[in-house]
Each structure stands twice: as structure tokens, then as C-alpha cells.
Amino acid sequence: MMWHGEDVATTGHQRLLDTFVELADTLTDDFDVIEFLQLLVDRCVELFDVDAAGLLLTDAGGELRLVASSSEHGPFLELFQLQNEEGPCLEAFDLARPVEHADLAIAGERWPRFSAAAVDAGFVAVQALPMRLRARVIGALNLFRHHPGDWDPAMVRTAAALLDVATIGILQHRSIHSQHVLTEQLQAALHSRVVIEQAKGLIAERAGIDVTTAFDALRRYARQHNRKIGDLAESVIAGRFEPGELLGDSRRGHHRR
């Protein structure tokens, strides 16, 4: 697949890169989360076909709170207040996936109060992207447009990537010390995966079975004997463990989960 400059074509901005960079550069002494998120919403309005943007985070009580907004206009701010009751952000938050609408004027009963308020404030197209931290959704980015129409998937993907880099930036700032640990774990995960594949091949060839059956045997033995599959694979490769023993055990099939 060749790349044809989708981002440049859709955003029309060289600023996109700078934003990726700005959002990644969080390791300064005077880092401020609110300022950082303000930068994100400002850049969204600047870079994309978007007229206003806001970012909501959940507070300790589980309420969605506006922490950064491209506009301080009263009716616009009320749109976020409403979204603790109904609206795309609440939905994106609950469903943990992007939620969009191309024309709120015809949204009908989906979000009646939110839609009416948004149209009154001059916004008819809306996009909400969940902000995820591991398995948890911690907030949502809300994008608004004055004119109706479908959202450009490429633009949405790019905005989502920016949001991801921002989330990681925050996380990064909070856990610089854990970075070294993560690096080691990444290397360990890679190593472990390679070793498991090698062990599959070794067992398959020795026992005259295919690699999938070899993996099943490896996994079953690891479970039955409460061992990590990576450690077991390591033992097999080092010759401390005979593939025959592994298969004999699995064929008896006791203690199966």
C-alpha cells in the first residue's frame, strides 16, 4: 500500500506534525495538564474542519467535567453541562467508542435536549472521541461544526491519534520512572514470543505433529503444572525438558481446565 499524503490533503496544514510534537513534549518542569489539554483543543480547531472543541474528563464522583474548551461562549459551555444527562460524549464515554452525528437538526429523539441546545448555539455536526487509559475511559474529546455533513474518517482518525498521543503524554508525565520498566517488559514480551514459536517448531518436529498441536500441548502442560508458557518454552529449548514428557502428559489429559 502506498501513502498519498492523506493527512496533508485532509487537514491542509503542516501544523499537524508540530502538534504531534508539542503533545509529545511533556517532559518539561512546568508541565500543566490543563494547559496541555487546552493546547489539544485549540489545535483541533486550527487543524481540522472543526469550529469548536472541548475536552471532558471524569472527576472523582464520575461526573464528566469540562477541563478545556476552544470557546468560552455561554451557550457553548452549556452543551457540556448537558452531557452528563445525554449526548454524544456521554455515549462515547459509556460505549468506549467514537460517536458522531452529521446533522443534529434531524437527530430527532436521539438526544432531544442536547440537539436543540447545540442547534441554538449554532452547531449542527458533532463528533465525540473517548479518551482511554488502559481499559478505562477517562474522558472524551468533543468536536463541533457549524455546517452539517458526514465526518471525514481520515480526519477523525488523525484527531483520535492526537488524542492518544495526548493521553500517553499525560500518562508519561506521571510515570517517567516506570518507562524503564516498560522497556524491559517490551523486550521480555518480544523475547518470550520468539521463544514460544521456536519451542513450537522444536516440539512439532521431534514429535511429528504440526505446530498448532505442539502449541496446544505446550499450553496445556503449562496450565496443568501452573507454569508460565514462556518459561516452559525456554526449558524446552534449553534441552532441560523433553518434548515427549510434555505430550505424554497432555495425552493423559488430567487436571484439564
Added chain:
Amino acid sequence: MSRHAVAGPGDPAGSLRQLCRSACSELGMSGATIVVVGGNTAEVRYATDPVGAHLAQLQVIVGEGPVADTMRSGCAVLLAELDDLSLQSRWPLFLPLAAETVASALFTLVLPAGTSRIGVLALHRTVPGPMVAGTFATARRFASSASRLLLAEQRPYLTEDQGTTKPGFRLANPEIHQATGIIAAQLDVRMDEAFLRLRSRAFTDHRRLAGLAGDVVAHRVRFDHRAASP
């Protein structure tokens, strides 16, 4: 949650793809490839096009090239012209093979993680020439962001899957390592030697590593004295 979903928040793999694409368009490159290096393996984590993945694989086969040099030194390697004959002595095996691809320029930058290195960002272009003036710092920033995404990608596995039987790293070509295990059994040699044999055969037969490995796994190619069925 599907790992193949489109890019979205909380989807580091998707964001990595998007970042690679953005890097290509911003830096005027034909392709970007993320290679994670650990021990003696180099795994392509993502490539915007097959050319980048192939260039990375060629370097694994011959055991030399800018990816390994960048990993070792931490310094970027900037090859404005891949068919520059004056460079032949530096990578005598890799360069002739690279020159057969459509790539004409290749740039490799380290993926930093604090003081350690987790891999390499490789950028290639079908048109020869140096990186556009002033874009090198930009390329480094992209590499830095890519590092963070790679590490972030590991987080859910590390925090939720610890101690289970499913390691978080997905290999692009698991058959390469399966074939290594098979060859180790056929020849009764250690894994590193088995891997070397596989690479040598790929080199002499002028084949792609993954393709040859697939043949080994499917018993179409054997490495021991017993003749392989053609």
C-alpha cells in the same frame, strides 16, 4: 477488543499506523517501518508498505545493515543513495540486495526509551537524495512519539495479562521462529545456529525469509540429510 479496529483513542496500534503515515507525508518519504529489536531478533512491528518490511527482513537475513548499526550506536544512519558504490565496504551483503528494491534512499533513527533503545524507525524513499533540510529534528520527534506508542501498546497486556499464558507482543512472521525450532530439531543444533542456517539458505536461494520459513513449517523444505521433496 479488536486489535485491527481503525485508529481511535486507546488504540496505540492504530495510532502507530497513523503516525507512520503522517511521518511519510511530512518528511516526504515513500514508506515508514517500525522495527522492534530485542536480543538477536528484529521484528517489523508496522510498515506502511511492503518495501520497508522487505528492507528490514533483508537486513535480518544478511545480519548487517543500518538498522543494526543504529541499534548498536544509537546514531541515525542517513543513506541518500542506496546504490552509492563507496558504501559497499560498509554493508557488502545488504547494499546490493537493497539496490534491487525500488527504494533509493534509506534513513534509520533510533526509537529511544529513556537511556535505552527499543528499536528503529526506518524511512525510505523511491527517489534518491538527502532528507530535506531541517526535517531531521522532526524525524527524531516522530521516532520519539513512536517509542511512546510502542510502550503504551504493552501496557494493557502488562497490567492485565501478567502471569497468563498470552504474551503481549504479536509477531509479524511467527513462522520464521517456528521454522528455526524445526531446523534445530532436524540438525540437533542450538536455536541461534538454526536461525543462522535459515538465514543462509534464504540468502543463497535468494528467497524471502518468511516464504522459506513457511516451506519449512509445511515440510516442503528440510535441512537435515534427508532430501527435501521439491
